[in-house]
Amino acid sequence: MSTLQHVCSAPLARAVRSRARALSISSAVSTSSPAKQASSVDSRVLLGLSEQELQKLATDFGQQSYRGKQLHHLLYKTKAKDIQDFSHLPQAFRDGLQEAGWRVGRSPVHRVVASADGTVKILLMLEDGRLIETVGIPVEHQKGSFRLTACVSSQVGCPLRCAFCATGKGGYSRNLQPHEIVEQVLAIEEIFKHRVTNVVFMGMGEPMLNLKSVLDAHRCLNKDIEIGQRMMTISTVGVPNTIRKLASHKLQSTLAISLHAPNQELREKIVPSAKAYPLDALMADCQDYFHETGRRVSYEYTLLAGVNDGVEHAAELAAMLHGFCRGSHVNLIPFNPIEGSEFRRPYKKAVLAFAAALESRKVTVSVRQTRGLDASAACGQLRNEFQKKPLQLSTPARELGPLLT
Numbered sequence: 001m002s003t004l005q006h007v008c009s010a011p012l013a014r015a016v017r018s019r020a021r022a023l024s025i026s027s028a029v030s031t032s033s034p035a036k037q038a039s040s041v042d043s044r045v046l047l048g049l050s051e052q053e054l055q056k057l058a059t060d061f062g063q064q065s066y067r068g069k070q071l072h073h074l075l076y077k078t079k080a081k082d083i084q085d086f087s088h089l090p091q092a093f094r095d096g097l098q099e100a101g102w103r104v105g106r107s108p109v110h111r112v113v114a115s116a117d118g119t120v121k122i123l124l125m126l127e128d129g130r131l132i133e134t135v136g137i138p139v140e141h142q143k144g145s146f147r148l149t150a151c152v153s154s155q156v157g158c159p160l161r162c163a164f165c166a167t168g169k170g171g172y173s174r175n176l177q178p179h180e181i182v183e184q185v186l187a188i189e190e191i192f193k194h195r196v197t198n199v200v201f202m203g204m205g206e207p208m209l210n211l212k213s214v215l216d217a218h219r220c221l222n223k224d225i226e227i228g229q230r231m232m233t234i235s236t237v238g239v240p241n242t243i244r245k246l247a248s249h250k251l252q253s254t255l256a257i258s259l260h261a262p263n264q265e266l267r268e269k270i271v272p273s274a275k276a277y278p279l280d281a282l283m284a285d286c287q288d289y290f291h292e293t294g295r296r297v298s299y300e301y302t303l304l305a306g307v308n309d310g311v312e313h314a315a316e317l318a319a320m321l322h323g324f325c326r327g328s329h330v331n332l333i334p335f336n337p338i339e340g341s342e343f344r345r346p347y348k349k350a351v352l353a354f355a356a357a358l359e360s361r362k363v364t365v366s367v368r369q370t371r372g373l374d375a376s377a378a379c380g381q382l383r384n385e386f387q388k389k390p391l392q393l394s395t396p397a398r399e400l401g402p403l404l405t
């Protein structure tokens with residue numbers, strides 16, 4: 001999952017304005033050809049394959065296995081986008097791969113929008129013409145270290161329709177394939193000319209509804225692109241029977257639960273899908289995740305003025321967390337306004353009072369500074385601007401044109 005609220009509100013030290021200016025990105029970079037018809041799952045994509053799989057592929061084409069290592073380097077270090085750019089490989093091997101229908105699996109950038117605080121939103125146009133958002137969030141610490149967080153999408157749109165979410169309002173088309181998740185990180189590295197240090201699965205979509213692809217992408221990001229497991233966070237509003245499955249993989253990544261309410265009744269109003277997953281069952285699964293992995297569970301709480309931001313809600317939240325779990329942390333996220341939403345952002349005073357009420361009850365809490373308010377910061381907002389209605393799988397490519405420009 002991801003709450004759009006998460007997307008551009010990563011914990012901050014100091015915004016990197018100078019980097020944003022240096023990027024001087026303000027608009028379109030669309031060199032793409034028109035959309036092709038919807039892609040069904042096609043396994044002949046190089047991006048996402050492990051070194052072993054690439055070695056096997058090379059030998060299947062009559063090459064020595066070290067060619068597979070070269071392929072791995074070209075994909076993940078050189079970041080070549082086209083098989084004909086693999087200049088280290090014999091022409092015959094390149095031609096053979098292409099003739100057999102293999103491709104790298106990188107999508108063209110459709111739009112890039114930078115906000116004054118350095119956050120950069122990228123719209124990628126997938127092979128079937130659908131658009132996904134990915135966000136790069138730079139943070140420069142006072143001691144000089146630099147962190148670049150990629151907030152990646154896991155689905156085209158989202159079927160869960162949380163009440164405050166731009167992505168949910170934009171509808172749902174399909175799950176992303178693993179390479180379509182991985183390529184988001186590579187696109188951010190290309191724009192920033194810097195390694196991505198952290199990945200949060202908090203962009204468009206609910207990761208637990210596409211768990212296999214998310215796990216495959218997680219493996220690739222960890223093993224092939226060499227981003228530490230502890231540097232990655234998987235976020236969810238909660239999908240029954242998936243958290244325990246995730247826990248069984250014993251990843252060293254943080255699980256972030258988009259909670260948004262201290263009780264079932266209020267939660268169902270904000271997160272309609274919560275009806276199928278009672279809060280006590282969700283919290284029991286979070287406990288299991290902590291026991292299986294030893295990793296603290298993080299609880300995301302979007303503060304909606306007058307809805308869930310009272311100190312009485314904070315007291316109820318603290319009591320619930322103490323009742324269920326050890327090793328938890330609450331991230332408070334003041335609502336990031338979206339067009340057409342009935343919700344309002346709370347005043348700073350209310351946010352601080354809520355945080356203080358949690359702290360006084362010994363709950364670890366942080367307040368996220370919202371990033372990129374001036375760049376359609378909420379997850380799904382930018383995509384919605386360019387793709388006004390959800391695209392159906394059956395939509396012929398020729399009908400997509402007006403929606404994509």
Ligand code: SF4
Pocket residue numbers: 001002003004158159160161162165166167168169203204205206237
């Ligand atoms: S509608 Fe989907 S993307 Fe939006 S907050 Fe809910 S789960 Fe996340």
